[in-house]
Amino acid sequence: MNPLLSQFLAEANDLLASVDEGLLQLERVPGDPELVNEVFRAAHTFKGSSGLFDFPELTRLTHAAEDLLDQVRGGRLALDSGMTDDLLAAFDLIRGWLAHVTAHERLPASAGNDAAGLITRLRAPLGGEEAGPTSASAGPARVISAAPQWLAWFDAEWLTETAGWLATTASTLRFVWYTPDTDCFFRAEDPLHLIRQVPALDKLNVVQPQTWPTPEEYDEYACLLSFAVATRAAVGELEYLFRYVPDQIEIVELDADAITRHLSGEPPLHVEEPVTAAFVPMIDSELAADARAVLHAAHRALTMEGVVTEGTRLRSVRHAVTAAAGALGVPVALAEAGPAELIEAVVRLAGEAAPAPVPAAVAVEPVERREERADERRADDPGGQVGTRVLKVDQEKVDRLMELVGELNVAKNGLTFLADAAEEEFGSRVLSRRIKDQYAGLHRIAEELQAAVMDVRMLPLSVAFGRFPRLVRDLSRRLGKTIELVTEGEDTMADKDVIEALGDPLVHLVRNSLDHGIEPSDERVAAGKAPAARLTLAAVADGDAVIVEVSDDGRGVDPERVKRKAYEKGLISEEELETLSDSEAVDLVFRPGFSTADQVSDLSGRGVGMDAVRASVEKLGGAVTMKSKFGQGTYTRLRLPLSMAVTQVMVVSVSGQRFGIPVDLVVETVRVPVAEMGRVLHQDVVMMRGEVVPVIDLARVLDMPWAPGEGEDRRILVVSVNGQRIGLLVEAFHREVDVILKPMEGLLAYADEFSGTALLGDGLVLLVLNMKEVLGLAARVA
Amino acid sequence: MTSDTATRARVLVVDDAATVRLYHNSLLSEAGFEVSEAANGLEAVEASLSAEFDLYVVDVNMPKMNGYTCVETLRSETVGTAAPVVMISTEDRPGDADRAYQAGANLYLVKPVAGDRLVRVATMLTAGREEAA
Numbered sequence: 030m031n032p033l034l035s036q037f038l039a040e041a042n043d044l045l046a047s048v049d050e051g052l053l054q055l056e057r058v059p060g061d062p063e064l065v066n067e068v069f070r071a072a073h074t075f076k077g078s079s080g081l082f083d084f085p086e087l088t089r090l091t092h093a094a095e096d097l098l099d100q101v102r103g104g105r106l107a108l109d110s111g112m113t114d115d116l117l118a119a120f121d122l123i124r125g126w127l128a129h130v131t132a133h134e135r136l137p138a139s140a141g142n143d144a145a146g147l148i149t150r151l152r153a154p155l156g157g158e159e160a161g162p163t164s165a166s167a168g169p170a171r172v173i174s175a176a177p178q179w180l181a182w183f184d185a186e187w188l189t190e191t192a193g194w195l196a197t198t199a200s201t202l203r204f205v206w207y208t209p210d211t212d213c214f215f216r217a218e219d220p221l222h223l224i225r226q227v228p229a230l231d232k233l234n235v236v237q238p239q240t241w242p243t244p245e246e247y248d249e250y251a252c253l254l255s256f257a258v259a260t261r262a263a264v265g266e267l268e269y270l271f272r273y274v275p276d277q278i279e280i281v282e283l284d285a286d287a288i289t290r291h292l293s294g295e296p297p298l299h300v301e302e303p304v305t306a307a308f309v310p311m312i313d314s315e316l317a318a319d320a321r322a323v324l325h326a327a328h329r330a331l332t333m334e335g336v337v338t339e340g341t342r343l344r345s346v347r348h349a350v351t352a353a354a355g356a357l358g359v360p361v362a363l364a365e366a367g368p369a370e371l372i373e374a375v376v377r378l379a380g381e382a383a384p385a386p387v388p389a390a391v392a393v394e395p396v397e398r399r400e401e402r403a404d405e406r407r408a409d410d411p412g413g414q415v416g417t418r419v420l421k422v423d424q425e426k427v428d429r430l431m432e433l434v435g436e437l438n439v440a441k442n443g444l445t446f447l448a449d450a451a452e453e454e455f456g457s458r459v460l461s462r463r464i465k466d467q468y469a470g471l472h473r474i475a476e477e478l479q480a481a482v483m484d485v486r487m488l489p490l491s492v493a494f495g496r497f498p499r500l501v502r503d504l505s506r507r508l509g510k511t512i513e514l515v516t517e518g519e520d521t522m523a524d525k526d527v528i529e530a531l532g533d534p535l536v537h538l539v540r541n542s543l544d545h546g547i548e549p550s551d552e553r554v555a556a557g558k559a560p561a562a563r564l565t566l567a568a569v570a571d572g573d574a575v576i577v578e579v580s581d582d583g584r585g586v587d588p589e590r591v592k593r594k595a596y597e598k599g600l601i602s603e604e605e606l607e608t609l610s611d612s613e614a615v616d617l618v619f620r621p622g623f624s625t626a627d628q629v630s631d632l633s634g635r636g637v638g639m640d641a642v643r644a645s646v647e648k649l650g651g652a653v654t655m656k657s658k659f660g661q662g663t664y665t666r667l668r669l670p671l672s673m674a675v676t677q678v679m680v681v682s683v684s685g686q687r688f689g690i691p692v693d694l695v696v697e698t699v700r701v702p703v704a705e706m707g708r709v710l711h712q713d714v715v716m717m718r719g720e721v722v723p724v725i726d727l728a729r730v731l732d733m734p735w736a737p738g739e740g741e742d743r744r745i746l747v748v749s750v751n752g753q754r755i756g757l758l759v760e761a762f763h764r765e766v767d768v769i770l771k772p773m774e775g776l777l778a779y780a781d782e783f784s785g786t787a788l789l790g791d792g793l794v795l796l797v798l799n800m801k802e803v804l805g806l807a808a809r810v811a
Numbered sequence: 812m813t814s815d816t817a818t819r820a821r822v823l824v825v826d827d828a829a830t831v832r833l834y835h836n837s838l839l840s841e842a843g844f845e846v847s848e849a850a851n852g853l854e855a856v857e858a859s860l861s862a863e864f865d866l867y868v869v870d871v872n873m874p875k876m877n878g879y880t881c882v883e884t885l886r887s888e889t890v891g892t893a894a895p896v897v898m899i900s901t902e903d904r905p906g907d908a909d910r911a912y913q914a915g916a917n918l919y920l921v922k923p924v925a926g927d928r929l930v931r932v933a934t935m936l937t938a939g940r941e942e943a944a
Contacts, residue, residue: 033837037830070827073872077901078830080923265834268926272841275927319932323918330912341886342915344893349917349936352895356935 031228033269034134037078039421041127044075046495048120052113053498059108069098083201083229083263086140087126093151094119106154115150117499122147135229135261176291177281179206182234182257188288191231191259196285202231205258205267206279211251218274220252226270229261320353321379327353328375331368346371354378424525427485434479435769441475442766442790444468483524483672490568490577491519493531497539497566504543511550511561512543518568523575524672530649531577531669534642538579538665539564541639546583546663556660558582573671574651580664586657588614598622615657619643647801650676650691676770678787678797680763681746683728684735687763689787689797696747696754698762703740715745715756722747724756725807731782735760750800766790770797782806819845820937821863825855825881826870826899831922835868835929842930844937852876856884859892865937867892868929869916871900871907879914886915895936899924 051068058064076091094116100106122143129137137143180188183204195202205227209220224233236255242248260267264280271278283291327346347363350371354361361374444464452461494516505512523531542564550560567578588611595601595617601609609617617623621640639655646653651669678689679698699717706724707714713724724745728735737743737758745756768787773780784799822844824835829850836846847862849855853876855869867885871878878898885892898916900907908919918932 033830033834036833040829070872070874073901074828077870077872077922078828080901081830081834263923264925265923269834269837272837272926315928316931316935319918319928319935323932323936326908326912326916326918329909330915330917333909333913340888341891341893345886345895345915345917348893349895352936352938355938 031226031266031270033266034082034130034228037082038127038131040078041075041123044071045120045124045127047071048075049117049499050495052116053502055108056110056113056502062102065098065102065108069095069102072098081263081265083203083261083266084126084130084136085201086136086144087123090119090123090144090148090151093148096155097151100155112151112154115147119147119151176283176287177204177206177279179236179255179257179279180204180283180288180291182236183232183259185292187232188292192285192288192292195283195288201261201282201284203260203262203264203267203280203282205256205260205271206281207256207258207271207274208277209252209254209274210277211253213252213274213277214250220254220256223271223274224256224258227258227260227262228266228270230258231261232259234258316356320356323349323353324375324379328372328379331372331375343368343371350375350378422485427482427525430482431486432769434475434482437475437478438767438769439788439790441468441471443792444471444790445764446791486525486672487522488525488528489519490521490523490528490575491516493528493535493577494519494566494568496532496536500536500539501543501564504540508543509549510543510547512547513561513563515563515565516567517565521568521570521575522671523669527575527649527669527672530645531667534645534653534667535566535577535579537639537642539566542579542581542583542663546581546585548584552584556584570671571668574668575671577667577669578664579667580662582662585659585661585663586615586618586655587659591615591617595620595623611659612656615655618655619653650693676787676797677765677767678795679746679765680789680795681727681757681759682761682763683731683759684733685760686733687789687793687795688727688731689766689768689795690746690748690757690800691784691797692765694748694750694800696749699745699747699756700742701745702742706743713758715743717747717754720754722754722756724758725804726758727803728758728760730803730807730810748800750804755804766795768795768797819843820865820933821845821847822866822868822933822937823847823849823855823858823864824868825849825852825873825878826868827851827873828870831870834923834926838926838929839868839933842934844933852878852881852884855881856890859885859890863894864892865894866933867894867896868933869896869898871898871902871911879910882911882914882916897932897936 048068048071051064051071055061055064055068072091072095076088076095079088079091097106097112097116101108101112106112126136126140129135191202207220207224209218210216213220227233234257236257238253241253262270264282267278267280268275327350330342330346347366351361351363354374357378359378361378363371363374366374445468448461448464448468451457451464497516498514501512501514547562547564548556548558553562554560563582565578565580567580569576569578588609592601592606592609592614595614596603596606600617600620600623618639619642621638623638623640643653646667646669649669651667653665653667655663655665657663677692679692679695680687680689682688699715701715705715707716707721709721713726714721715724716722724743727733737760744759744762746759746762747754747756749755766787766789768789770785770787772778772785773783777783782799782802783796785797787795787797789795820843822839824832824839824846825848826832826835827850832848832850836848839846844866847858847864849858851873852869855867856876858864859867867882869878869881873881876884878900882896882898884890885896895918896916897918897920898911898914899920899922900911901922903921911919917936920928920932
């Protein structure tokens with residue numbers, strides 16, 4: 030994709046987001062001039078940029094939206110919710126188009142039809158459709174009347190078809206004739222590459238020379254081909270693409286008429302002299318037109334009351350008039366001219382310049398100038414950036430940096446293995462200590478680097494919360510409920526992966542609240558509550574974790590109903606039905622296969638329930654809990670790590686094979702004499718500070734051939750999973766390491782007992798255990 | 812034929828749309844101008860205080876300080892820039908051009924401006940910059 034288009038797409042994203050946000054805020058604070066202005070400006074900027082490309086429907090739709098906003102801004106119209114709906118729909122449509130543009134570099138074929146109804150609706154409050162095509166946005170009319178002779182290279186059938194298509198569509202077509210210099214290869218030009226990059230290409234003809242040189246004269250380093258291209262790309266894009274070879278291309282825009290006339294045999298433009306001869310005079314007349322425009326501007330400025338009197342303004346007008354006169358080939362001396370003399374000079378110049386054709390010698394001058402400048406650009410500098418202090422960086426680059434930090438960590442960890450080897454294998458304790466010192470220094474730098482990169486990856490929670498005002502608005506309308514959304518702590522930062530992964534669970538929770546939790550207004554009033562419900566999204570940082578809370582003041586969860594439902598579905602036993610406390614009952618909603626809605630609603634019920642929320646949160650290394658008071662509301666709390674990039678694991682080994690266990694889960698490591706081990710109901714246990722802790726034999730669970738030696742102390746790693754303490758019998762403990770966890774891929778993707786792999790400093794691959802699954806496995810093995 | 816900075820005309824491209832800035836910047840850079848960018852009127856005025864430009868290409872509708880105010884400020888006695896100003900806007904209503912001239916612009920063009928036209932106008936307006944200085 031050309032850089033101009035990708036810049037446009039990136040910018041469009043930001044602009045559309047601020048339009049959406051502004052429109053939603055406007056519903057709350059109707060008519061706020063600051064907000065209206067903000068929305069208008071974003072739409073306006075977007076329209077301005079879109080005009081650089083040939084997206085006529087896009088520009089027309091944005092234009093309609095902008096006109097409506099302009100009326101609102103001017104106080105001539107009050108924005109009602111119908112208009113807001115139309116505006117939101119328009120920008121939604123545009124967002125869809127842009128996704129299409131991202132993939133195909135053109136608008137979808139249905140764009141015209143899709144936009145038509147919206148444009149009519151947007152224009153309705155303004156008194157109907159704007160008369161005629163939008164002159165302001167369509168750009169200068171560039172359709173020329175006669176086809177150039179090289180149009181003959183396109184086959185007649187295709188041209189006929191195209192003329193027919195052009196007659197019925199708003200799209201326009203440009204034709205490019207590109208004749209690379211014969212020695213272009215020596216100037217590092219690559220015609221084929223250029224042609225390949227032509228956006229929205231409709232037709233390409235590679236034109237061979239009329240006669241090929243004889244084999245003796247043939248020079249394979251000479252470019253003899255020409256290219257005739259038809260494209261829907263805008264002139265601006267094409268000029269940008271061919272900016273290094275402006276003298277070798279000719280761009281014309283033809284309408285259906287011009288093509289038809291060409292087909293019916295009308296003598297082509299510039300018959301005997303091809304491209305270059307036609308190029309120069311065109312520049313002449315255009316330059317003269319620009320010069321006259323400058324003169325006209327000067328005249329207006331000079332004759333408007335009190336605009337130009339003296340000083341800077343006078344000097345600037347004097348300068349512009351001198352420049353225009355120079356371009357017209359009529360140099361003037363205006364060194365000390367006052368306003369009156371300037372007006373006189375402008376009138377005289379305009380009179381002279383208008384009828385007389387421009388002397389050729391003078392008019393060619395700017396062309397040479399361009400060539401001269403073209404050489405200068407070889408040593409160009411990128412040009413200063415004024416006032417830009419925020420860098421927008423491609424996400425992939427940050428990910429790459431993070432990967433490198435990970436590799437650095439692995440290499441760094443290698444030093445500790447080296448230190449061990451120095452001491453154990455080579456018997457040099459001094460060397461070992463010096464390596465460890467080095468390691469300590471490197472470790473500090475690596476940690477700082479890691480923190481710095483992670484900081485770059487941090488995004489505010491507002492990114493995750495951003496979609497909810499719209500979602501809540503749309504859903505509450507459909508449900509006929511009145512809901513006030515409150516967000517708190519949007520500035521809390523978390524890693525972008527966490528933020529991204531948080532999206533779906535949050536949507537699910539919010540939809541659940543809207544659909545099941547919050548009552549209709551009349552029911553609320555009957556229950557003595559305010560008619561408008563309150564839904565709160567709050568985020569707060571808590572050490573290495575971020576806590577996100579979703580709460581509502583709706584009807585809450587009915588523990589009796591939940592228990593009954595769970596019993597009917599066979600999720601709990603009859604005994605549990607009797608004994609479960611209310612809070613335990615609420616927790617049942619997280620059980621797989623549970624759904625409280627009697628009917629699956631089209632909003633939240635999609636076959637995935639709260640169990641999916643819990644699963645995805647736990648996959649992030651987080652936890653989710655729900656509290657509810659029947660009749661008063663529900664409160665769901667997600668606790669997530671601030672960053673998923675680096676995991677600290679404790680390394681243990683069984684049968685010589687090492688495994689990692691997330692340090693967050695580890696409670697302690699203990700050595701227990703055999704005599705203190707006990708057995709309860711076929712389960713090995715150990716008594717720790719008065720608590721019975723079940724002990725699981727990791728070797729047995731993972732089917733590894735190892736058993737502890739007779740009478741040898743048992744090494745037990747105590748972990749805490751779901752609030753329960755469990756001991757793992759292992760062969761040996763090793764150190765804690767920081768690793769970048771890579772998910773299991775390929776065939777191993779289904780090995781649920783492992784949450785991922787990590788590379789250790791000595792090159793070995795560490796399997797990191799998913800404790801929850803391992804415990805499940807243990808239950809099945811036993 | 813040297814690319815000596817002193818001989819290259821300096822242009823400040825002022826527009827809040829990054830796409831438009833990139834478009835104008837690359838067209839003018841390719842044509843041999845030394846181009847700087849500013850994202851609104853205020854940045855443009857700040858830039859004009861710390862560096863001299865031979866041409867300003869200014870958008871109209873911008874946050875913080877719009878194009879008209881920006882050009883008026885450039886022309887005020889405190890800043891005192893006599894360098895040519897081309898204003899470029901999507902607005903094409905009667906009176907828009909006059910407002911630009913009133914502010915002190917030397918030319919008013921309607922977006923999108925064809926690449927060759929922008930380069931042509933820039934070349935023309937910076938042709939006699941030594942005399943003007």
